Amino acid sequence: MPKKFSTPLASPFYPEPPYHYKNSRVLLAMFNPSESSVKKMLPAPLSPSQMPLAALFFGEHPCKEIGTFKEAALIVQCLFDNQITGEEEVGAYFSHVYVDTDIALASGREIWGYARKNADISLTLKKNRVEASVVRNGHPLIKASCLLDEEGAWIDSGPNINFKVIPSASGESHDIAEVTAAYLTINVHDGRSGDVDIEIKSGPQDDFSAVKIDSIMLGQYFDCDFVVPPGKVVGKLKL
Numbered sequence: 001m002p003k004k005f006s007t008p009l010a011s012p013f014y015p016e017p018p019y020h021y022k023n024s025r026v027l028l029a030m031f032n033p034s035e036s037s038v039k040k041m042l043p044a045p046l047s048p049s050q051m052p053l054a055a056l057f058f059g060e061h062p063c064k065e066i067g068t069f070k071e072a073a074l075i076v077q078c079l080f081d082n083q084i085t086g087e088e089e090v091g092a093y094f095s096h097v098y099v100d101t102d103i104a105l106a107s108g109r110e111i112w113g114y115a116r117k118n119a120d121i122s123l124t125l126k127k128n129r130v131e132a133s134v135v136r137n138g139h140p141l142i143k144a145s146c147l148l149d150e151e152g153a154w155i156d157s158g159p160n161i162n163f164k165v166i167p168s169a170s171g172e173s174h175d176i177a178e179v180t181a182a183y184l185t186i187n188v189h190d191g192r193s194g195d196v197d198i199e200i201k202s203g204p205q206d207d208f209s210a211v212k213i214d215s216i217m218l219g220q221y222f223d224c225d226f227v228v229p230p231g232k233v234v235g236k237l238k239l
Helices: 035-041 102-112
Strands: 019-033 054-061 069-082 087-099 116-118 120-126 129-136 139-147 160-167 174-182 185-194 196-200 213-228 232-236
Touching (some): 019 035, 019 120, 019 139, 035 069, 054 120, 054 129, 054 139, 069 174, 087 102, 102 160, 139 185
Parallel strands (some): 087 160
Antiparallel strands (some): 019 213, 069 087, 185 213
16 A cells, blocks of 8 residues: 555555445435425535436445445435536435445545445345345434345446535635545446335434435345546535
8 A cells, every 4th residue: 555645644544546346235225306305405516417316325345445344325316517528417416425434434535525424234135135224323314125026227327426525624614625526437247126115214413304205216236346436526615
């Protein structure tokens, strides 16, 4: 690992990207938020896509660079203005994110701006049923259960979009406030889908009150590989 990429400088906590996830297991529980809800779920400068679309994401990632970890998130499809290309693009905004190792938490937040928090995450597959949940500080937050009875196909929803926000040491402003995009490479080995049940609850430190479900779409379960590349700064935030 190159020295001085991350602190402590004499013994860096994590290496530089790209990160390689081999044989990841992923569950996507997809739903349509109400139009008023999705506007609240997408902070400026992001805006809703033509059809309100969101998903609960659960994954177990054997990562070559930082070890195996579990991850869960609320993802919202969005539109963003890419200041590099000058074009409007579709992306997947990571509104709430949870992981179960400290190295995954720190690297995700500090490199790309994934809003990761530590939580207990489960992802289990028994025959043709997959169940997943997140519990944080004893409070159940999100849960999905899916009966897999059909083939599933990966839906490309664009780059992962995050807000990288680093407060200044004085606490009076921000040293970094930017929109980042990570264009992942995904190789799917197997995909299955089926009806899914979803539960979303707020906790004392985890506010999901903006999420209002209009309709539940389907669940999709994949065995796949990911390459998470360095991110691109595609916009600035006004906080």
